[in-house]
Amino acid sequence: MKLNFFTPLPPLATDIAQCVSRVLPALAARFDVTLWTSQEKVDKGLRQSFRVRSFRPDNVDWRELNYADINLYNIGNDARFHAPILEFARRYPGVVLMHDVAVHELIYATLERKPLCLERYMELLERDGPQAVEAGRAFLAGKLALRDVSVRHPLTWWPLERAAGVVSHNAEALRRAVPRLDAPLLDTPLPWLPKAQMQKARARVLDAGRMEMLVCGHLNSPNRRLSQLLEALATFPLRDRLLLHVAGAVKDEKTLKQKIAALGLRSQVKLHGYLSEKALGRLMDSCHMALNLRWPSVGEASGAQLRFWNHSLPTVATKTAWYAQQPEDCLMLVDPEREAEDLHRYWNLALGDYAGVAQFGLRGRELLERRHSAESFASALEAFLPVVERYRESLAARPLAERVGRALGDLSVEDANLKASIASRFACRIAEMSGTLAEDGR
Amino acid sequence: MRVLVLNTQVVFTKGGAEIHADSLMDALSRAGHDAELVNIPFKWYPPEKILDNLLACRMLDITESNGVPVDRVIGLRFPAYHIPHPNKVLWILHQHRTAFDLWGKPICDIGCFPDGRIVRDAIARAEKELLPEARAIFANSNNVAQRLERFCGIHSTPLYHPPHGAELFHSGNDDDYLYYPSRISGLKRQGLVLEALARTRQPVRVVFSGSADNPEDLERLKETTKKLGLERRVDWLGRVSHERMLELYANCRAVVFPPLDEDYGYITLEAMLSSKPVITCRDSGGPLEFVRDGESGLVAESEAAPLAEAMDRIWKERTFAVQAGKLGRSLIDELGINWNNVVSKLLA
Known part of the structure; x- marks a missing residue:
C-alpha cells in the first residue's frame, strides 16, 4: 500500500517532526512510504532510508497523489511548518492528522501570506457564524488576542472540509469542535519512541532537599503560562529549595530577565534557551519535576508530555483537554482557576514526600509503553484504511x-x-x- | 416487444461499440421486435463531467413513451446503461475503463486531474450500487466478465456475438502483407507494431486501416514510420469501406492485433472468419479467448522484439500461416456464435 506523508521532518525544531521520524519505521513496515515536505533541509539519515520529495501546493503531479492508497497530512498549529500542508489538505482529499483541535492561529497565519488575506479571513469567519465575525473584528482591531479568538472559535472544520478521514489524539475535543464531522475519525494515542529507544525507567530522589524543575518547548505563547509560573514561584514560601530550568524559545528574553529580577528569582530560575535533543534529554534526567501548563488549551495532545514520561519525570499539568483525560495517577493536575495555589500544594508535597511524587513519573512511563507505541499507531492507521476508502467513494x-x-x-x-x-x-x-x-x- | 438499446456515443467517433449496437438493432428487428437505439452523448473530461453524465442518465425516464410501456431495455455502455428501468438487462461492452483496469496505466487520463481519485472512487461506488438493478447481467466477453468480478464483485455471464456481416467474410489469396484494421488509438498500440516491424528480419509489410480518435495520433504514427525508415513497408489507408475491408482481410498473410487488454475484439473473429491466423499479445485481453498460440495464431509478449519474432515467423512459414488460418475458421464455426442465441438470452 502506498502512503504519501505530508509532514515537517527533522532537523526542524518541532515535536511533530521528531515524532514523525520515530514512527516512520513502523509505518514503513506496513506501507510503501513517500515523505513530502516543503522544507529545504532534511536529515541525511531520513533521505537515505526513505523516499523524500519536495512539494509546492501550486505545482503538483496529481498522479502521485491519485495512485497512492492514502495521503496523510500532518497538521499542527505552527504556520512555519504546516501552512503548505494545510493548503494541500484543503485542495486534495486525504487523511488529516490533527495535532491540535484549535487551528485558528495556523489558518490566520496561512492566509496572512496570501493576497486578499483579510477578505478571505472574514469570509471564513462568516461561515463559522456571527460571533466568530465579531471576535475576528475585535482581533483585527487589536482588542482581542488571536489565541483567545482561537479558543472560542477553533475553526477545526476548515482543514477537514475535504478530508477523507481524520486522525486525532484527542477525539473527544475534536468531536465537540466539529459536531457534524462527516469524515470517519480515528482516535489513537500520539505515537512515541520505539521500545529500543526508550529511556530506562528510573526512580528519582531529591539531593540535599533541593528540587529542580523544568519547563520547556515553545514558550512564547501566553497559554504556556510562563509568566504566571514565575509569579507562583515568587510567592512560594520555600522557593529557596527550588530551581526552575527554562529551556526553549523565548521571544523577548530581555523582558523575561527583567521580570525574573523584579520577582527576586535570579537564584531560582536558570534560562537555557533552545537546547539540542540530547542536552534537553540530559536535563530531563537530572530534573525532579516537569511543569507542563496550558491555559487555555487549544486541544493539543502534548508531545512534550510523552517525552517527560519517557524520562519517568513526574509532571504538573493543567486540568484541561487532553491532560484531563489521562489517568489521574499519571499527572499532577492543577485547576486553572487556582493555578498558583495548586502549584504550591504540589511543590510542598514533593519537598515533603518526593518518593510519592516520583511515582507519577513511573506510572506515566508505564502508560507511555502501553499506549503510545509507534507500532500501535501504524497498525491503527492500517486498520483505518478500508473505512477511509469506503468514505472516499461518497466524496464526489x-x-x-x-x-x-x-x-x-x-x-x-x-x-x-x-x-x-x-x-x-x-x-x-x-x-x-x-x-x-x-x-x-x- | 418494445425494446430500447442504450448506448453511449462519443460524437464523431465510430468503432466497435457503434457497430455492436447497430448489429444488435438489426438482430432485434429481424426477430420481429420493435427496437430503438438511444445514444447518450458522452464527454469524459474533466473527470467531474463523467459524474454529470451519469447523473443525467439517472434522471431520464424511459419506462414508457406516449403512454405505452417500454417492455425491455438493453444497456451496453457506461453511463447509458445506468438509465433506470424495471426490466433492464445489461450486456456490458465495457465499463469506464480508466476507473478500473486502466487506472494507474500511462493511458489513464483521469489520474492526471486533482479530482481524479474521488471521481474514480465515485464511479466504482456507483457501479456497485447501480449495476445490480438489472434483472440480468451479461458481458460481451469473458475478459469483461472477469473485470466486473474483479473490480466490483459483480457476477456476469459472457455472451459472444458474431461480427457485423459475419457471413460476408471469406478467404482469398495469401498476399505479402499483414493487416491491422482498427481505430487508431493508444490502446490499440499501432506504435508497438511499428517498433516491432523495424526489428523484423523478413521484409514484412503491414497495412493499417481505420480512422484515428484524434488526428494528431495518426500524424505521430506517420512521423514514427518515417523516423524508423518504414515508409515502403507500411500503408496507412485510413477509413475504408466494408467491402474493401473484407478484401483486405481475405488476401492478407495474417492479421496482427496486439491491443492493450481489449474487451472482446471483433478483429480476432473477423480474421478467423477470413481463415487468417492472428498475431496478438499476452496482455491483449479479448483475443486470447479465441487464439490458440502456435495453432490458430501466435501470442507474443507485448514488446517489440518478441512481436517482431512472431511477425517474422508468420512471414517465413507460409504453410503454417495457411494451416493456422484454416484452423481458426473451423474453431469459430464450432463455437456457434450467432445473433439468434444473443437475442433470446437478452429478452428471456
Whole structure:
C-alpha cells in the first residue's frame, strides 16, 4: 500500500517532526512510504532510508497523489511548518492528522501570506457564524488576542472540509469542535519512541532537599503560562529549595530577565534557551519535576508530555483537554482557576514526600509503553484504511450536488415547490449513486 | 416487444461499440421486435463531467413513451446503461475503463486531474450500487466478465456475438502483407507494431486501416514510420469501406492485433472468419479467448522484439500461416456464435 506523508521532518525544531521520524519505521513496515515536505533541509539519515520529495501546493503531479492508497497530512498549529500542508489538505482529499483541535492561529497565519488575506479571513469567519465575525473584528482591531479568538472559535472544520478521514489524539475535543464531522475519525494515542529507544525507567530522589524543575518547548505563547509560573514561584514560601530550568524559545528574553529580577528569582530560575535533543534529554534526567501548563488549551495532545514520561519525570499539568483525560495517577493536575495555589500544594508535597511524587513519573512511563507505541499507531492507521476508502467513494457527491444547484439556479424556476421537488429528485439520485441513500429513501 | 438499446456515443467517433449496437438493432428487428437505439452523448473530461453524465442518465425516464410501456431495455455502455428501468438487462461492452483496469496505466487520463481519485472512487461506488438493478447481467466477453468480478464483485455471464456481416467474410489469396484494421488509438498500440516491424528480419509489410480518435495520433504514427525508415513497408489507408475491408482481410498473410487488454475484439473473429491466423499479445485481453498460440495464431509478449519474432515467423512459414488460418475458421464455426442465441438470452 502506498502512503504519501505530508509532514515537517527533522532537523526542524518541532515535536511533530521528531515524532514523525520515530514512527516512520513502523509505518514503513506496513506501507510503501513517500515523505513530502516543503522544507529545504532534511536529515541525511531520513533521505537515505526513505523516499523524500519536495512539494509546492501550486505545482503538483496529481498522479502521485491519485495512485497512492492514502495521503496523510500532518497538521499542527505552527504556520512555519504546516501552512503548505494545510493548503494541500484543503485542495486534495486525504487523511488529516490533527495535532491540535484549535487551528485558528495556523489558518490566520496561512492566509496572512496570501493576497486578499483579510477578505478571505472574514469570509471564513462568516461561515463559522456571527460571533466568530465579531471576535475576528475585535482581533483585527487589536482588542482581542488571536489565541483567545482561537479558543472560542477553533475553526477545526476548515482543514477537514475535504478530508477523507481524520486522525486525532484527542477525539473527544475534536468531536465537540466539529459536531457534524462527516469524515470517519480515528482516535489513537500520539505515537512515541520505539521500545529500543526508550529511556530506562528510573526512580528519582531529591539531593540535599533541593528540587529542580523544568519547563520547556515553545514558550512564547501566553497559554504556556510562563509568566504566571514565575509569579507562583515568587510567592512560594520555600522557593529557596527550588530551581526552575527554562529551556526553549523565548521571544523577548530581555523582558523575561527583567521580570525574573523584579520577582527576586535570579537564584531560582536558570534560562537555557533552545537546547539540542540530547542536552534537553540530559536535563530531563537530572530534573525532579516537569511543569507542563496550558491555559487555555487549544486541544493539543502534548508531545512534550510523552517525552517527560519517557524520562519517568513526574509532571504538573493543567486540568484541561487532553491532560484531563489521562489517568489521574499519571499527572499532577492543577485547576486553572487556582493555578498558583495548586502549584504550591504540589511543590510542598514533593519537598515533603518526593518518593510519592516520583511515582507519577513511573506510572506515566508505564502508560507511555502501553499506549503510545509507534507500532500501535501504524497498525491503527492500517486498520483505518478500508473505512477511509469506503468514505472516499461518497466524496464526489457534494461537488456534484453543488453543480446541480448551480444548474437549477440557471433555469430560473420561480415556483419554490417545483424547485424543491426537482432538487429532491436530484438529491435522491446522487444518494443512490454514492451509496448513501437511507433504506426509507431519504 | 418494445425494446430500447442504450448506448453511449462519443460524437464523431465510430468503432466497435457503434457497430455492436447497430448489429444488435438489426438482430432485434429481424426477430420481429420493435427496437430503438438511444445514444447518450458522452464527454469524459474533466473527470467531474463523467459524474454529470451519469447523473443525467439517472434522471431520464424511459419506462414508457406516449403512454405505452417500454417492455425491455438493453444497456451496453457506461453511463447509458445506468438509465433506470424495471426490466433492464445489461450486456456490458465495457465499463469506464480508466476507473478500473486502466487506472494507474500511462493511458489513464483521469489520474492526471486533482479530482481524479474521488471521481474514480465515485464511479466504482456507483457501479456497485447501480449495476445490480438489472434483472440480468451479461458481458460481451469473458475478459469483461472477469473485470466486473474483479473490480466490483459483480457476477456476469459472457455472451459472444458474431461480427457485423459475419457471413460476408471469406478467404482469398495469401498476399505479402499483414493487416491491422482498427481505430487508431493508444490502446490499440499501432506504435508497438511499428517498433516491432523495424526489428523484423523478413521484409514484412503491414497495412493499417481505420480512422484515428484524434488526428494528431495518426500524424505521430506517420512521423514514427518515417523516423524508423518504414515508409515502403507500411500503408496507412485510413477509413475504408466494408467491402474493401473484407478484401483486405481475405488476401492478407495474417492479421496482427496486439491491443492493450481489449474487451472482446471483433478483429480476432473477423480474421478467423477470413481463415487468417492472428498475431496478438499476452496482455491483449479479448483475443486470447479465441487464439490458440502456435495453432490458430501466435501470442507474443507485448514488446517489440518478441512481436517482431512472431511477425517474422508468420512471414517465413507460409504453410503454417495457411494451416493456422484454416484452423481458426473451423474453431469459430464450432463455437456457434450467432445473433439468434444473443437475442433470446437478452429478452428471456
